[in-house]
Amino acid sequence: MPQVRIIARNFMDMVAALPAMKLDHLYQNAFICEAILRSLPPLAKKYVIQMCYIEETIPSKSLEEWVLPDGLSKHRVAIDRLLQLRIFSESFDRSTGTSYRLNPTFQENLQKLITYGAVLPREPMPSSVTARLPSLQELENYAMQKWECFLLQLINSAQAEKMTNISPSMMRIFQRGLLTQRDKEAPRLTESGFQFLLMDTNAQLWYIIREYISNSEEIGVDPADLISFMLELSFHETGQAYNMNTLDEIQRSTIKDLADLGLVKLQQGRKESWFIPTKLATNLSVSLTDSSSRKEGYVMVETNFRLYAYSTSKLHSEILRLFSRVEYQLPNLLVGAITKESLYNAFENGITSEQIISFLQQNAHPRIAERTPSVPENVMDQIRLWETDLNRIEMTPAHFYDEFPSRDVFEAACDFARESGGLLWEDSKKMRLVVNTEVHLQMREHLRRQK
Amino acid sequence: MASAPSKLYADDVSLLVVLLDTNPFFWSSSPLPFSKFISHVLAFLNTTLRLHQLNQVVVIATGYNCCDYIYDSSSATNQSSGTGMMPAFCSNLLEKLDKFVTRDEQLEKGGQEGGIASSLLSGSLSMALCYIQRIFRSGPLHPHPRILCLHGSPDGPEQYVAIMNAIFSAQRSMVPIDSCYIGAQNSAFLQQASYITGGVYLKPQILDGLFQYLSTVYATDLHSRGSLQLPKSVGVDFRASCFCHKRTIDMGYICSVCLSIFCMHHKKCSTCGSVFGQAQSDVASTSNKRKTPDT
Numbered sequence: 001m002p003q004v005r006i007i008a009r010n011f012m013d014m015v016a017a018l019p020a021m022k023l024d025h026l027y028q029n030a031f032i033c034e035a036i037l038r039s040l041p042p043l044a045k046k047y048v049i050q051m052c053y054i055e056e057t058i059p060s061k062s063l064e065e066w067v068l069p070d071g072l073s074k075h076r077v078a079i080d081r082l083l084q085l086r087i088f089s090e091s092f093d094r095s096t097g098t099s100y101r102l103n104p105t106f107q108e109n110l111q112k113l114i115t116y117g118a119v120l121p122r123e124p125m126p127s128s129v130t131a132r133l134p135s136l137q138e139l140e141n142y143a144m145q146k147w148e149c150f151l152l153q154l155i156n157s158a159q160a161e162k163m164t165n166i167s168p169s170m171m172r173i174f175q176r177g178l179l180t181q182r183d184k185e186a187p188r189l190t191e192s193g194f195q196f197l198l199m200d201t202n203a204q205l206w207y208i209i210r211e212y213i214s215n216s217e218e219i220g221v222d223p224a225d226l227i228s229f230m231l232e233l234s235f236h237e238t239g240q241a242y243n244m245n246t247l248d249e250i251q252r253s254t255i256k257d258l259a260d261l262g263l264v265k266l267q268q269g270r271k272e273s274w275f276i277p278t279k280l281a282t283n284l285s286v287s288l289t290d291s292s293s294r295k296e297g298y299v300m301v302e303t304n305f306r307l308y309a310y311s312t313s314k315l316h317s318e319i320l321r322l323f324s325r326v327e328y329q330l331p332n333l334l335v336g337a338i339t340k341e342s343l344y345n346a347f348e349n350g351i352t353s354e355q356i357i358s359f360l361q362q363n364a365h366p367r368i369a370e371r372t373p374s375v376p377e378n379v380m381d382q383i384r385l386w387e388t389d390l391n392r393i394e395m396t397p398a399h400f401y402d403e404f405p406s407r408d409v410f411e412a413a414c415d416f417a418r419e420s421g422g423l424l425w426e427d428s429k430k431m432r433l434v435v436n437t438e439v440h441l442q443m444r445e446h447l448r449r450q451k
Numbered sequence: 452m453a454s455a456p457s458k459l460y461a462d463d464v465s466l467l468v469v470l471l472d473t474n475p476f477f478w479s480s481s482p483l484p485f486s487k488f489i490s491h492v493l494a495f496l497n498t499t500l501r502l503h504q505l506n507q508v509v510v511i512a513t514g515y516n517c518c519d520y521i522y523d524s525s526s527a528t529n530q531s532s533g534t535g536m537m538p539a540f541c542s543n544l545l546e547k548l549d550k551f552v553t554r555d556e557q558l559e560k561g562g563q564e565g566g567i568a569s570s571l572l573s574g575s576l577s578m579a580l581c582y583i584q585r586i587f588r589s590g591p592l593h594p595h596p597r598i599l600c601l602h603g604s605p606d607g608p609e610q611y612v613a614i615m616n617a618i619f620s621a622q623r624s625m626v627p628i629d630s631c632y633i634g635a636q637n638s639a640f641l642q643q644a645s646y647i648t649g650g651v652y653l654k655p656q657i658l659d660g661l662f663q664y665l666s667t668v669y670a671t672d673l674h675s676r677g678s679l680q681l682p683k684s685v686g687v688d689f690r691a692s693c694f695c696h697k698r699t700i701d702m703g704y705i706c707s708v709c710l711s712i713f714c715m716h717h718k719k720c721s722t723c724g725s726v727f728g729q730a731q732s733d734v735a736s737t738s739n740k741r742k743t744p745d746t
Contacts, residue, residue: 034501042463042675045502050667052498071678113501114494117538 022224035231044078057099122246143278146262234284241274297363309334353387397437463672466594468579474570477604483658491661513575514555521547569607576617603633611692639688
């Protein structure tokens with residue numbers, strides 16, 4: 001799914017956009033080094049590992065010698081990324097050309113990580129203190145429930161049965177960009193809001209986290225601290241209890257917000273309180289590269305465009321309503337149909353056919369998911385056809401020329417436009433022509449020269 | 452039987468099966484002490500695990516008398532934290548390795564004659580392939596598997612058939628066998644294994660820098676190999692072992708029915724039982740040269 005990548009990359013861009021000082025500071029934490037290492041493109045990972053123990057600069061030529069002609073573009077992407085994140089520093093020498101060196105802080109931490117392993121700043125609490133911890137299954141249910149509750153509230157505050165504790169102002173920040181509200185009307189989802197709903201959980205999570213971090217920047221919390229805390233959190237072990245006393249003031253208030261999102265579960269003992277990271281939290285650093293954690297799907301699509309969703313979740317039914325006509329709703333089953341009208345409705349809201357199809361594929365019921373394709377081909381084709389029906393007109397910015405002094409000038413202008421590949425339309429009788437905007441400036445120069 | 456995987460994780464998620472040579476006869480005479488070797492390897496394994504959360508490492512010890520799994524990162528409980536002295540998985544692995552070596556020693560009957568005895572490469576290769584087959588069948592999503600042989604003992608010609616069978620089965624399931632040979636002479640078996648399966652064969656020149664070799668060449672995931680130029684072996688020793696005396700031979704006799712190889716003329720093939728005609732003259736019939744593996 002393309003959106004996932006965009007969001008993930010945006011997050012790393014956020015890291016890359018930090019000032020140099022902050023970045024160097026971030027790299028002092030071994031866990032962040034590891035998370036960043038994992039987020040790199042495969043080739044970049046290889047370069048970092050290869051240079052991990054080399055403390056001198058490496059000429060870029062000797063790196064390029066390894067690359068096959070086919071891999072050059074990937075090589076460049078990898079190097080750019082490394083430079084952007086300041087993992088590589090570039091230097092130029094007249095005799096050897098460009099050469100690279102690993103960021104010393106990053107390198108040192110990586111070496112430590114490889115030889116000694118890394119130690120979390122806090123140990124899991126002994127079971128004698130925490131008594132009975134929730135099982136992994138319970139924890140996952142808890143996380144999913146919290147997250148769905150949050151999403152429901154996000155898209156439709158009236159629908160949610162249980163309100164989360166997230167402050168309305170925070171909620172409004174999350175809704176920014178996803179919802180629009182005209183005066184006195186009920187808020188409506190925007191284009192990106194619809195797209196957001198069709199993403200998978202990890203991608204949604206990163207979107208929210210990103211909003212959260214950029215918001216906290218506005219109220220004066222250092223984004224670097226938050227980023228490092230989030231990444232560190234993802235290396236904690238799911239289902240273990242960690243003492244709240246190990247957190248500082250900012251982290252403690254952050255973790256309360258995270259608990260509302262379902263990333264951690266807070267528990268109170270007799271004397272102490274602790275937090276238990278859920279799968280959502282530990283998956284944070286995975287989803288930076290790809291969304292590989294899969295949930296069990298629930299949707300079946302038949303060749304007759306009928307759609308069955310075995311789900312009790314209100315959120316699921318809300319999502320399916322985005323692009324299908326719901327016919328029956330039973331306690332654990334929702335029957336709908338994908339119709340032309342329902343799809344047009346979705347397209348109007350800015351959802352694309354590819355998003356719908358990938359949503360259906362990703363959430364396919366396990367029985368269906370075994371088959372290829374998991375969504376019947378005729379349904380996929382029809383969804384795409386209906387979308388292209390709406391896109392018959394193509395818009396090109398252009399400039400219109402007329403009132404040419406003579407036919408010669410007109411024809412010369414036509415030829416010029418044709419040669420530069422910008423001629424869109426000509427009418428030789430009335431001496432009028434339309435030229436692509438990109439060619440407009442050259443065209444003007446050309447006409448001026450004619451005079 | 453198509454074993455080519457249909458759905459995979461993200462491109463660079465790998466399953467690395469490492470075959471660790473623990474042959475005491477080899478290590479007692481090796482210029483690189485085993486403790487140093489193992490510290491290089493542990494660092495390398497740790498690196499592989501750090502590169503991707505879903506990366507998986509399995510270590511199989513290749514002993515003199517037996518082989519066994521000594522580490523599997525998918526069954527280890529704790530991944531990230533350690534004691535501060537070394538990554539958590541290492542102590543686990545070392546403990547298992549220690550037990551394995553003791554057991555391997557107990558199985559030793561004595562009576563080792565001349566030269567360094569070979570270790571059971573065929574056994575550990577088969578175990579690695581079994582493990583990979585199980586991963587292939589475990590579900591729709593699985594990592595890209597590859598095998599890395601860290602080997603030092605000389606080839607055991609008596610294992611020729613078993614090893615070749617393992618190699619061909621790896622080739623069929625598209626599992627590359629990388630080999631890093633630490634011993635004195637090149638290993639013909641491993642050269643052939645890497646050549647046939649599309650892996651990398653390398654004999655490090657400077658053993659003290661083993662980690663650099665491992666991280667530069669063998670840490671490359673299968674996806675990145677598509678765009679990189681990894682070391683290619685210059686020449687591959689394709690010599691086969693004969694089935695009758697397990698000797699490595701340059702020229703020999705090949706059964707025209709089952710392609711079994713013999714170092715001398717027999718009346719009947721010991722593998723398939725075909726009766727051979729009388730050789731016309733000893734000189735003429737040695738024209739059957741070495742057997743080159745197809746594809």
